[in-house]
Amino acid sequence: MSTQLISVGVVVAKRRLKGPWASHAWLPVAVLPGLPGTAPWTRLSASEDEETFYAGAYEIELHPAETAHYGDNLAAAQPSLWVALRETAPETYAVATVTADPYEGESLAEGIGEIVEAVPMPPEIQAEVGAFYRAFHVERVFHKRKRDRADPEALARQGAHQGAGGRRRPEEP
Numbered sequence: 001m002s003t004q005l006i007s008v009g010v011v012v013a014k015r016r017l018k019g020p021w022a023s024h025a026w027l028p029v030a031v032l033p034g035l036p037g038t039a040p041w042t043r044l045s046a047s048e049d050e051e052t053f054y055a056g057a058y059e060i061e062l063h064p065a066e067t068a069h070y071g072d073n074l075a076a077a078q079p080s081l082w083v084a085l086r087e088t089a090p091e092t093y094a095v096a097t098v099t100a101d102p103y104e105g106e107s108l109a110e111g112i113g114e115i116v117e118a119v120p121m122p123p124e125i126q127a128e129v130g131a132f133y134r135a136f137h138v139e140r141v142f143h144k145r146k147r148d149r150a151d152p153e154a155l156a157r158q159g160a161h162q163g164a165g166g167r168r169r170p171e172e173p
Helices: 064-075 102-110 123-136 152-160
Strands: 004-016 024-033 042-046 050-062 080-089 092-099 114-120
Touching (some): 004 092, 004 123, 024 114, 050 092, 050 123, 064 123
Antiparallel strands (some): 004 024, 004 050, 042 050, 080 114
16 A cells, blocks of 8 residues: 655644643644755744744655545545644653544544644645545445344244253253
8 A cells, every 4th residue: 555745844832821820832833835944943933922933844644544534634614634742841842743634633632641733734735635535545335234134933942942041951852
């Protein structure tokens, strides 16, 4: 099976919070197509409430077995990429994963310890995921299985040969 890698850059924000328990929060906010010529953790912008940083590069891996999931994502009103950040030391984060599979993204969000956000999928990446979908997707027809009808006579015969406790009675001459 052929997989495809799409190189991306991840942008994160450090947002100031107003609550008493934390002063700020880190959130993935964007994915850039290709690899910018910028060093990881370069500050891109700063305001009173938010600083944005280029967090680094990541390669999205597309698998032919997941094309139906990519199709669901591309058919959504806003196709997305799911970005997970993992804390490697206090106030130090690394990009843990980036995925175009919405179901994998949902499962990442259920975990503990990683910061996961869905960010808009750039048009260039939508085009690459769409081309991969068209190249590898095979529509699978759903076939509902039909259950065999129970034979009450066979069930009655089976029950006649069993005594208490479900053990077979010895054969009678």
